Every structure is written in C-alpha cells, then in structure tokens.
Amino acid sequence: MKNRRDFLKTSALAAGTLALYGIGSKVAFASENNEDNLFKLPDLEYGFEALEPYIDTLTMEIHYTKHHQGYVNNLNKAVVAEKLQGVSLNELLGKVSKHSAAIRNNAGGHYNHSFFWKLMRPGGSKTPTDALAEAITKDFSNIDNLQKTFSDAAKNRFGSGWAWLIKSTDGKLSVTSTPNQDNTLMDIAEVKGTPVLGIDVWEHAYYLHYQNKRADYVSAWWNLINWDVALENYNS
Numbered sequence: 654m655k656n657r658r659d660f661l662k663t664s665a666l667a668a669g670t671l672a673l674y675g676i677g678s679k680v681a682f683a684s685e686n687n688e689d690n691l692f693k694l695p696d697l698e699y700g701f702e703a704l705e706p707y708i709d710t711l712t713m714e715i716h717y718t719k720h721h722q723g724y725v726n727n728l729n730k731a732v733v734a735e736k737l738q739g740v741s742l743n744e745l746l747g748k749v750s751k752h753s754a755a756i757r758n759n760a761g762g763h764y765n766h767s768f769f770w771k772l773m774r775p776g777g778s779k780t781p782t783d784a785l786a787e788a789i790t791k792d793f794s795n796i797d798n799l800q801k802t803f804s805d806a807a808k809n810r811f812g813s814g815w816a817w818l819i820k821s822t823d824g825k826l827s828v829t830s831t832p833n834q835d836n837t838l839m840d841i842a843e844v845k846g847t848p849v850l851g852i853d854v855w856e857h858a859y860y861l862h863y864q865n866k867r868a869d870y871v872s873a874w875w876n877l878i879n880w881d882v883a884l885e886n887y888n889s
C-alpha cells in the first residue's frame with residue numbers, strides 16, 4: 654500500500670507522463686484503486702508459509718485469500734452502492750462517520766490488513782532504528798517497556814480488534830487499541846494518530862495454531878516485525 658508521499662510522487666509522475674504524451678490533464682487518481690476505481694487485494698510480499706512457526710501457513714492463506722479478500726469485495730460493493738468511486742482509502746477513513754457501517758467495517762478491514770502484511774517479514778528484523786528508536790526511548794524508556802505496554806493492549810482488547818502503536822500530530826508515540834476493524838485514522842476513533850505498529854487480535858488471526866492462547870500469539874508476533882517498515886510508518 655502506498656503512503657501519501659508515494660501517492661503524490663506517483664501522481665506527479667503520472668501526470669507528467671500524460672502531459673508528455675498529450676493525453677490530457679484530467680485524471681482520476683486514487684491511491685489503492687485500480688483502473689475501474691475499485692480497491693484490490695495488495696500483493697503479499699512473501700509466501701503463506703514464510704511466517705512459520707510464528708504464524709502458520711493455513712492461517713495465512715485463509716486470512717489473506719478469504720478474510721482480506723472479503724473486506725475488499727464488500728468495500729467495493731459499498732463504494733459502488735454509495736457512489737464513492739475514486740475516493741481514496743485514507744479519505745474514507747478520515748470521514749468514516751459520514752458513511753455506512755459497511756464502509757466503516759470494510760475500509761477499516763482493507764486498510765488494517767494491508768498495513769499488517771507489510772509490517773511483517775520472515776525472520777523480522779532485530780531492533781528499531783533511527784528516529785523511531787529515539788522516539789521509543791523518549792516515550793517508553795526502552796523497547797521492553799514498549800513491548801509490554803503494546804502486548805497488554807493486545808491481550809486486553811475484549812473480543813475482536815487491533816492494538817496499535819501510533820504517532821500523534823505532536824510526534825509523541827502511544828499505545829491504544831480499537832474494536833472490530835476500526836483504526837486510529839478514523840474520525841470516530843477515541844485516540845487518533847498515524848499507525849506505526851498494529852496487530853490483528855481477531856481469533857481468525859491465530860486460533861488454528863494458538864487456540865485460546867492469544868498471549869502466546871502476541872508474544873510470538875514480535876519475531877516478525879519489519880522495523881524498516883515501522884520506521885517508514887513513523888516518518889510518514
């Protein structure tokens with residue numbers, strides 16, 4: 654999924670290309686939309702088996718091909734029904750209170766899962782770096798303290814939802830959680846901010862392998878974090 658900066662860069666490039674070829678300047682852009690102005694499932698940058706033993710192959714396959722695809726399909730149905738084609742995902746989230754529950758649940762589901770796949774990589778990476786490392790030290794003293802605070806939020810989220818590490822507009826890091834497929838970019842979120850880390854704690858994310866042991870899944874998940882992506886999120 655592209656961040657806003659990439660989007661603007663890509664748009665400028667594409668607009669330049671179109672002008673270059675005399676195709677005209679009026680172009681409908683939408684960051685994650687395809688040419689039909691509908692959303693699509695992003696490519697997974699690793700295989701379903703790649704996150705073993707922390708997340709099992711079958712869970713990954715079902716989670717990506719059924720759950721995430723389902724959010725994309727239902728988001729597109731809602732976008733067409735509500736004549737919102739061409740509105741970007743971030744715009745939908747930022748004004749989600751103006752739209753239907755179908756938009757809230759499925760725009761959230763599409764954003765959250767796209768974010769989640771990208772944040773993980775086989776073998777993870779050892780530690781946060783650069784500005785993110787400094788911010789963690791400033792706001793949590795150390796990584797262990799962040800890990801504990803975040804993991805507690807993930808374990809204590811009642812029912813289905815997500816736990817987040819977010820950056821607020823003043824640059825401060827904090828941990829929060831949201832129910833269902835809500836996230837901290839939504840105008841209805843109690844605590845708002847840019848997601849830096851996020852974990853899916855719906856049972857579909859872990860039940861086949863961990864059954865009721867959500868805490869074991871949360872603790873294993875730290876082995877998968879791509880801290881380069883977390884840094885990009887922090888800097889976005």
Ligand code: MN3
Pocket residue numbers: 716720766853855857858
């Ligand atoms: Mn999920």
